Amino acid sequence: xxxxxxxxxxxxxxxxxxxxxxxxxxxxxxxxxxxxxxxxxxxxxxxxxxxxxxxxxxxxxxxxxxxxxxxxxxxxxxxxxxxxxxxxxxxxxxxxxxxxxxxxxxxxxxxxxxxxxxxxxxxxxxxxxxxxxxxxxxxxxxxxxxxxxxxxxxxxxxxxxxxxxxxxxxxxxxxxxxxxxxxxxxxxxxxxxxxxxxxxxxxxxxxxxxxxxxxxxxxxxxxxxxxxxxxxxxxxxxxxxxxxxxxxxxxxxxxxxxxxxxxxxxxxxxxxxxxxxxxxxxxxxxxxxxxx
Amino acid sequence: xxxxxxxxxxxxxxxxxxxxxxxxxxxxxxxxxxxxxxxxxxxxxxxxxxxxxxxxxxxxxxxxxxxxxxxxxxxxxxxxxxxxxxxxxxxxxxxxxxxxxxxxxxxxxxxxxxxxxxxxxxxxxxxxxxxxxxxxxxxxxxxxxxxxxxxxxxxxxxxxxxxxxxxxxxxxxxxxxxxxxxxxxxxxxxxxxxxxxxxxxxxxxxxxxxxxxxxxxxxxxxxxxxxxxxxxxxxxxxxxxxxxxxxxxxxxxxxxxxxxxxxxxxxxxxxxxxxxxxxxxxxxxxxxxxxx
Numbered sequence: 204x205x206x207x208x209x210x211x212x213x214x215x216x217x218x219x220x221x222x223x224x225x226x227x228x229x230x231x232x233x234x235x236x237x238x239x240x241x242x243x244x245x246x247x248x249x250x251x252x253x254x255x256x257x258x259x260x261x262x263x264x265x266x267x268x269x270x271x272x273x274x275x276x277x278x279x280x281x282x283x284x285x286x287x288x289x290x291x292x293x294x295x296x297x298x299x300x301x302x303x304x305x306x307x308x309x310x311x312x313x314x315x316x317x318x319x320x321x322x323x324x325x326x327x328x329x330x331x332x333x334x335x336x337x338x339x340x341x342x343x344x345x346x347x348x349x350x351x352x353x354x355x356x357x358x359x360x361x362x363x364x365x366x367x368x369x370x371x372x373x374x375x376x377x378x379x380x381x382x383x384x385x386x387x388x389x390x391x392x393x394x395x396x397x398x399x400x401x402x403x404x405x406x407x408x409x410x411x412x413x414x415x416x417x418x419x420x421x422x423x424x425x426x427x428x429x430x431x432x433x434x435x436x437x438x439x440x441x442x443x444x445x446x447x448x449x450x451x452x453x454x455x456x457x458x459x460x461x462x463x464x465x466x467x468x469x470x471x472x473x474x475x476x477x478x479x480x481x482x483x484x485x486x487x488x489x490x491x492x493x494x495x
Numbered sequence: 496x497x498x499x500x501x502x503x504x505x506x507x508x509x510x511x512x513x514x515x516x517x518x519x520x521x522x523x524x525x526x527x528x529x530x531x532x533x534x535x536x537x538x539x540x541x542x543x544x545x546x547x548x549x550x551x552x553x554x555x556x557x558x559x560x561x562x563x564x565x566x567x568x569x570x571x572x573x574x575x576x577x578x579x580x581x582x583x584x585x586x587x588x589x590x591x592x593x594x595x596x597x598x599x600x601x602x603x604x605x606x607x608x609x610x611x612x613x614x615x616x617x618x619x620x621x622x623x624x625x626x627x628x629x630x631x632x633x634x635x636x637x638x639x640x641x642x643x644x645x646x647x648x649x650x651x652x653x654x655x656x657x658x659x660x661x662x663x664x665x666x667x668x669x670x671x672x673x674x675x676x677x678x679x680x681x682x683x684x685x686x687x688x689x690x691x692x693x694x695x696x697x698x699x700x701x702x703x704x705x706x707x708x709x710x711x712x713x714x715x716x717x718x719x720x721x722x723x724x725x726x727x728x729x730x731x732x733x734x735x736x737x738x739x740x741x742x743x744x745x746x747x748x749x750x751x752x753x754x755x756x757x758x759x760x761x762x763x764x765x766x767x768x769x770x771x772x773x774x775x776x777x778x779x780x781x782x783x784x785x786x787x
Contacts, residue, residue: 323729354648355647356712358684359710359726368688369687394647394657395660396658420648424712
């Protein structure tokens with residue numbers, strides 16, 4: 204990465220992705236953020252559905268929160284036309300939800316190989332086609348799609364879009380206000396081309412998500428994420444590159460980790476704030492939560 | 496990948512990496528290859544040391560085998576000068592062993608982050624320096640170093656060289672006959688830039704290793720490799736690209752997998768042959784081994 208000095212990112216740009224407190228319902232997660240002075244939240248569709256869309260929107264607005272992302276659309280790579288049609292319909296519903304919630308972006312996890320196929324090119328063409336089909340609805344409702352590059356270890360089963368460079372190449376086919384990319388440190392930290400690719404993503408970064416890469420990788424690799432500082436990722440250079448690329452949005456902490464999930468949510472929120480302040484130099488040691 | 500037709504690769508180019516039959520000593524592995532008409536073998540230094548270098552060289556020559564690779568040098572990224580000096584000495588010893596064995600390449604697994612550091616750039620500079628220090632000895636003894644890009648999930652702890660493109664960029668600093676790259680399907684299959692990078696590696700491919708990516712990934716991700724055909728990798732396009740890049744050497748089957756290791760070695764060798772013939776179109780259904 205570049206030798207650019209790490210930018211200060213204040214706690215006013217912190218967002219808590221609700222997957223970090225997986226066991227809380229939407230209203231509880233919103234209240235948690237409000238209680239800990241966290242100004243934004245990343246929402247998940249299953250929790251929105253559980254609460255009801257209008258009620259969810261009212262709950263986050265009532266808590267004074269901004270919605271930095273809605274997770275997630277995607278999973279486009281079905282073998283049959285019927286499956287692809289159903290995925291299209293589900294993604295159009297996700298766009299409507301993102302609009303209603305005022306989310307900065309609808310995160311797209313694009314899907315792995317087509318079942319029964321080893322053809323990466325086919326899967327990638329299906330993804331490109333599906334995003335192309337979705338863009339008009341996103342534009343109509345003013346929702347920005349965020350293509351998330353997942354770590355290559357998820358290429359077979361979750362996302363054939365496996366590097367930031369590839370996500371940018373795909374996003375570049377569409378207007379920048381309709382399709383951007385999600386930079387998630389967990390997925391892209393290893394990439395020797397990361398600084399160049401982030402620079403290339405200027406004007407296209409729809410969301411910046413952070414968590415740490417911890418060792419050893421747990422048995423369920425989906426859950427190998429840690430609080431900022433518990434792992435090996437050097438957040439400064441990535442944040443410097445993202446900032447230099449013009450990103451001024453929220454920085455979303457999203458941690459899938461069985462131990463984090465087992466901790467009391469107020470303790471987790473306190474740790475998220477403190478680690479964010481330490482990693483991004485906002486100079487506040489983190490305000491302890493009421494139960495933290 | 497490209498639409499180039501998959502090339503036929505005959506069984507006369509099959510090599511068995513001895514890690515696939517991990518529980519066999521060197522002489523047993525050499526005898527296994529001879530028994531199954533496998534003309535080449537990839538050796539591991541621990542098994543060579545156990546047999547004795549001169550005895551190992553005599554055993555593989557006696558069995559009529561070619562040595563397609565010696566695994567492995569590398570692990571350069573130590574925190575202290577003493578550790579780096581020791582790694583340098585160990586790698587020079589590996590070069591001597593590779594020369595004595597007549598190995599086509601000494602495979603380099605370069606090492607992860609420097610202990611106590613999150614600086615990927617530092618680790619990569621240490622790797623580059625260490626390879627530069629090793630090249631004169633390799634040239635003196637006529638040994639070709641093969642930089643292996645490992646899958647990005649091993650970036651933190653095993654290899655900061657995490658994509659084929661990066662391995663090529665590094666190798667390109669040195670003469671092509673001294674430093675090449677290892678293309679291992681398990682590590683690079685997911686990469687959207689793979690076809691372009693393999694083309695760029697023309698004249699630099701020191702070894703082509705194959706095994707499959709199986710799902711789900713096991714708890715120990717080092718062992719998530721399968722026999723050709725048991726996973727999701729489409730070997731045809733990769734082989735076509737490697738062939739178009741001028742590679743005419745052995746194709747080494749290297750499988751780390753607890754179930755494969757638990758199987759009788761003759762059965763494994765028979766399966767390796769049969770799957771190789773199926774994957775690379777050599778038209779022979781695989782000669783069953785004596786015990787297969």
